[in-house]
Amino acid sequence: MASAREPLLAAHGVVKRFGHVQALSGADFTAHAGEVVALIGDNGAGKSTLVNVLSGVLTPDEGEVRLDGVPIRFTGPMDAQRHGVETVYQDLSLAPDLDAAANLYLGRELVRGGFLGRLGVLDRPTMRREAVAAFGELGVELKDVTAPVTTLSGGQRQSVAVARAVAFANKVIFMDEPTAALGVVQRARVLETVRRVADRGICVVLISHNMPEVLSVADRVEVLRLGRRVASFTAADTTIEELVGAMTGSLDEPAHNGNHAPVGTTEAEDGR
Amino acid sequence: MSANSQDIKPTAKAPDAPESDGGRFAVPPWLRRAAGVSELWTFVILVALVAFFTIAAPGKFFTTYDITQIAVNASIYLVLGVGMTFVIITAGIDLSIGSVLVLAAVSAGEYNVHHGGPTAGWGTVVVCVVIALAVGTGWGALQGAVVATGKVPPLIVTLGGLGAALGIAELATGGQDPAGAAATHLQNSLGFGKLLGIPWMVILAAVVTALFGAVLGATRFGSHTLAIGSNPTAVRRAGIPVGRHLIKVYGLMGLLAGLGAVMWLASYGTTSIAGHSTDNLKVITAVVLGGTSLFGGRGSVLGTVIGVFIPAVLTTGLIVIGVQQYWQDVAVGVVLVVAVYIDQMRRKTRERA
Numbered sequence: 001m002a003s004a005r006e007p008l009l010a011a012h013g014v015v016k017r018f019g020h021v022q023a024l025s026g027a028d029f030t031a032h033a034g035e036v037v038a039l040i041g042d043n044g045a046g047k048s049t050l051v052n053v054l055s056g057v058l059t060p061d062e063g064e065v066r067l068d069g070v071p072i073r074f075t076g077p078m079d080a081q082r083h084g085v086e087t088v089y090q091d092l093s094l095a096p097d098l099d100a101a102a103n104l105y106l107g108r109e110l111v112r113g114g115f116l117g118r119l120g121v122l123d124r125p126t127m128r129r130e131a132v133a134a135f136g137e138l139g140v141e142l143k144d145v146t147a148p149v150t151t152l153s154g155g156q157r158q159s160v161a162v163a164r165a166v167a168f169a170n171k172v173i174f175m176d177e178p179t180a181a182l183g184v185v186q187r188a189r190v191l192e193t194v195r196r197v198a199d200r201g202i203c204v205v206l207i208s209h210n211m212p213e214v215l216s217v218a219d220r221v222e223v224l225r226l227g228r229r230v231a232s233f234t235a236a237d238t239t240i241e242e243l244v245g246a247m248t249g250s251l252d253e254p255a256h257n258g259n260h261a262p263v264g265t266t267e268a269e270d271g272r
Numbered sequence: 273m274s275a276n277s278q279d280i281k282p283t284a285k286a287p288d289a290p291e292s293d294g295g296r297f298a299v300p301p302w303l304r305r306a307a308g309v310s311e312l313w314t315f316v317i318l319v320a321l322v323a324f325f326t327i328a329a330p331g332k333f334f335t336t337y338d339i340t341q342i343a344v345n346a347s348i349y350l351v352l353g354v355g356m357t358f359v360i361i362t363a364g365i366d367l368s369i370g371s372v373l374v375l376a377a378v379s380a381g382e383y384n385v386h387h388g389g390p391t392a393g394w395g396t397v398v399v400c401v402v403i404a405l406a407v408g409t410g411w412g413a414l415q416g417a418v419v420a421t422g423k424v425p426p427l428i429v430t431l432g433g434l435g436a437a438l439g440i441a442e443l444a445t446g447g448q449d450p451a452g453a454a455a456t457h458l459q460n461s462l463g464f465g466k467l468l469g470i471p472w473m474v475i476l477a478a479v480v481t482a483l484f485g486a487v488l489g490a491t492r493f494g495s496h497t498l499a500i501g502s503n504p505t506a507v508r509r510a511g512i513p514v515g516r517h518l519i520k521v522y523g524l525m526g527l528l529a530g531l532g533a534v535m536w537l538a539s540y541g542t543t544s545i546a547g548h549s550t551d552n553l554k555v556i557t558a559v560v561l562g563g564t565s566l567f568g569g570r571g572s573v574l575g576t577v578i579g580v581f582i583p584a585v586l587t588t589g590l591i592v593i594g595v596q597q598y599w600q601d602v603a604v605g606v607v608l609v610v611a612v613y614i615d616q617m618r619r620k621t622r623e624r625a
């Protein structure tokens with residue numbers, strides 16, 4: 001990874017309070033185009049809150065978020081989506097009674113040309129065709145894109161949610177525990193998909209509690225503890241023990257942005 | 273007409289339901305779907321009923337007179353049912369429709385009384401129609417706005433609306449149906465008129481049904497309606513303004529209740545203030561019989577058409593074969609409970625996946 005490269009997405013000193021609970025207390029985050037960044041941390045470390053801040057769901061109380069080096073403050077998830085930032089929610093956020101194509105295009109439906117289009121008449125053939133193409137690109141085979149997603153298997157549903165994000169994201173995709181509910185085979189497929197998406201130059205930020213999974217798919221790992229980033233590793237150069245140590249704080253000294261933090265990712269601008 | 277792949281649902285026992293991507297039975301998709309279309313079953317019931325009455329009372333039931341009469345009687349419920357289909361698909365309910373119909377009829381009727389009464393001209397008729405539609409739409413949209421806040425469940429909002437709308441109508445009229453509420457012009461045209469032997473009431477109901485069937489099945493509006501009933505959180509995250517959509521849906525219900533008021537005035541010439549207290553139950557029954565899920569997310573206008581005709585055919589049929597028509601209420605009640613039971617089971621099986 002080129003060290004001089006401007007991060008695609010960066011957060012500095014983000015603070016977020018819920019009443020008297022401080023979920024984030026000066027958290028930093030860095031992610032580059034084309035990489036898979038795993039965001040790990042113990043329960044309550046602030047991972048979901050950080051992702052919500054970065055994806056426009058929450059506004060930070062303090063701190064700065066930069067996209068492509070430009071300070072930005074999303075007014076909501078839609079605003080983030082307009083900037084090419086998509087989220088795959090943990091609950092997938094699909095409409096179970098609608099088919100895969102309709103879910104893929106939910107809120108961004110394609111309409112017919114001309115007068116019918118102005119009446120809001122949907123262009124289902126095109127949406128279905130594009131949906132098949134989108135799933136094909138992810139290596140997902142859906143027998144029937146016209147079947148309601150509720151009839152699909154867990155993995156297929158997951159693919160629909162991922163395909164939805166992939167189809168519209170051109171910068172960043174956040175995935176909150178995308179494999180938590182999946183079996184071995186489907187988990188492997190989703191991880192494959194994650195890799196493929198990153199190879200297209202999109203940054204994928206993955207929250208996960210599964211350390212072997214993190215090491216196998218991520219390029220880098222950022223560790224949150226008590227609302228702060230406490231370490232940043234290159235996945236290839238680290239071990240599960242090290243990750244767990246950083247998460248729990250037992251290896252505080254060495255892991256704390258110390259010798260394991262790779263040069264390319266922990267730049268001077270991180271400040272500590 | 274309104275049928276669309278969107279409306280096609282798999283059965284609970286769709287062979288591929290919860291298992292992994294791999295093994296599936298070789299049941300052709302069209303067969304799986306056909307068996308899963310809930311309208312299909314209600315349609316079978318409807319056909320069976322018609323066949324039964326035709327055989328039980330040869331030459332008496334299946335006459336053009338009966339068919340026309342059934343269709344005319346059903347046309348107002350059909351118009352109301354179309355609106356209710358949209359409302360129920362959003363996982364909502366509207367108990368107020370009978371009262372809104374009365375309020376719209378009274379508003380139009382009072383105007384008519386003071387602008388010519390029975391002999392009022394076409395200008396007055398047009399104004400009356402506009403008043404009825406506007407009152408209905410306004411009332412519906414208002415209820416929708418309260419529902420959209422998410423603070424009061426639709427059941428309560430529209431239960432309140434039921435009482436309030438009827439109360440206002442009674443205040444305005446002193447509780448008496450005003451004499452001369454409908455112009456003869458209106459009654460002779462929409463009320464009793466025919467085009468090529470088909471009553472205008474039926475044509476109007478058919479046009480409304482086809483139009484909104486297409487809206488539900490083929491447009492963005494329809495798709496969002498289904499999505500909201502299916503998973504409102506997902507819809508909100510997708511940037512669709514859920515509240516505004518709900519206002520439109522309840523406004524549409526109100527508009528169609530206003531149209532129902534016009535049709536009522538045209539056919540019966542009076543506002544029938546006391547005669548609409550069970551409209552809501554009849555219409556909700558029809559919609560649910562037609563396969564629309566009370567839990568939202570699924571339903572079709574075509575199903576509602578069938579659901580409206582089942583009670584209508586039953587009533588006429590029982591009269592023709594000389595059975596007390598009150599059996600109709602018993603039969604519909606039982607079928608309704610069974611229909612919801614099946615829907616409930618289906619949903620359970622689905623969610624397990």
Ligand SMILES: Nc1ncnc2c1ncn2[C@@H]1O[C@H](COP(=O)(O)OP(=O)(O)OP(=O)(O)O)[C@@H](O)[C@H]1O
Nearest residue numbers: 018021022023041042043044045046047048049050
């Ligand atoms: N909406 C909220 N209101 C109040 N407190 C909140 C809210 N969201 C998060 N918190 C608190 O902020 C802290 C961080 O929560 P967060 O959900 O970000 O943790 P997490 O790292 O995602 O944990 P997990 O691994 O369990 O998902 C927790 O103490 C949590 O209770």
Ligand SMILES: [Mg+2]
Nearest residue numbers: 047048049176
């Ligand atoms: Mg979390």
